[in-house]
Amino acid sequence: MNIHHGQDELELFRACTTVALGDGEKTSFWHDKWLQGCSPKSIAPELFQLAWRKNETVAQGMTDGRWKRGLQRLHTTEQINHYVKLWDMLRTVQLSDQQDDIIWRFTANGTYSSTSAYRIQFTGTFADHDWQRLWKSKTENKCKFFSWLILQNKLWTADRIINNGGHTNATCPLCRNAAETSQHMMVQCPYSVQVWRSFSPIGLTTHQPATSQQNGLKEWWTAMIGQHQPQRSSTIDQAVIYIAWNIWKERCRRVFDNKELDVNQLVASIKQDIANWHMTHNICEE
Ligand SMILES: [Zn+2]
Numbered sequence: 463m464n465i466h467h468g469q470d471e472l473e474l475f476r477a478c479t480t481v482a483l484g485d486g487e488k489t490s491f492w493h494d495k496w497l498q499g500c501s502p503k504s505i506a507p508e509l510f511q512l513a514w515r516k517n518e519t520v521a522q523g524m525t526d527g528r529w530k531r532g533l534q535r536l537h538t539t540e541q542i543n544h545y546v547k548l549w550d551m552l553r554t555v556q557l558s559d560q561q562d563d564i565i566w567r568f569t570a571n572g573t574y575s576s577t578s579a580y581r582i583q584f585t586g587t588f589a590d591h592d593w594q595r596l597w598k599s600k601t602e603n604k605c606k607f608f609s610w611l612i613l614q615n616k617l618w619t620a621d622r623i624i625n626n627g628g629h630t631n632a633t634c635p636l637c638r639n640a641a642e643t644s645q646h647m648m649v650q651c652p653y654s655v656q657v658w659r660s661f662s663p664i665g666l667t668t669h670q671p672a673t674s675q676q677n678g679l680k681e682w683w684t685a686m687i688g689q690h691q692p693q694r695s696s697t698i699d700q701a702v703i704y705i706a707w708n709i710w711k712e713r714c715r716r717v718f719d720n721k722e723l724d725v726n727q728l729v730a731s732i733k734q735d736i737a738n739w740h741m742t743h744n745i746c747e748e
Pocket residue numbers: 634635636637638639640646647650651652653
């Protein structure tokens with residue numbers, strides 16, 4: 463917020479307030495508590511260190527993804543975790559044409575903010591899966607982020623859009639024969655089953671997910687990558703990620719571009735992705 467005080471007062475002010483975001487013109491992107499009751503600086507301290515413009519407003523930061531400037535230098539797992547967490551939280555942010563407003567935290571109204579801030583800062587989002595293994599996989603960052611999202615059940619599939627009050631075609635665009643959920647798209651869909659089976663020659667075997675909607679995909683994913691000897695596992699991890707990524711891309715191609723690839727074409731495109739990865743990375747390997 464644009465308030466002319468000393469640094470200590472400003473910190474105290476920020477500790478006592480949250481921001482109800484409007485147009486984002488008055489709110490400090492990194493310092494103010496505008497994102498689900500927290501400041502991006504506290505959500506992602508590692509990124510704050512790297513960011514080029516530490517004093518930009520939310521309006522500036524959210525224009526063309528400018529908040530990411532300087533973050534291409536991220537390389538530790540911690541930095542990547544923070545990036546993914548912040549990126550996911552920012553995706554749902556909508557600026558309005560109202561002015562930003564300050565909410566004093568220690569009022570009846572403010573209670574919710576501090577509860578949600580607590581929840582965001584202290585729940586172990588990353589403790590329930592072998593995320594290290596995902597971050598270390600031989601795949602591009604966008605595919606790692608995608609895998610992280612789908613394992614958290616955070617992809618915007620039709621069921622999730624509809625549950626959040628949106629309108630969309632509920633039918634799976636891959637088989638046009640079932641309701642679209644993340645689990646259906648990845649595991650049960652006959653189209654995807656054929657794609658997965660095409661990779662049995664490299665040792666990939668398919669599994670059925672556990673029944674729980676919440677953890678089913680994680681368990682299924684872990685079963686697929688977990689059964690291999692260490693020397694085989696990086697190939698399998700890589701294949702699983704690129705197959706899942708391409709199934710999602712095919713789904714989006716059909717929904718947004720009105721184009722489609724058949725199973726053989728998609729399998730060829732997955733193999734090409736994997737070959738490209740090796741072509742661009744072999745130089746750096748021993
Ligand atoms: Zn389907």
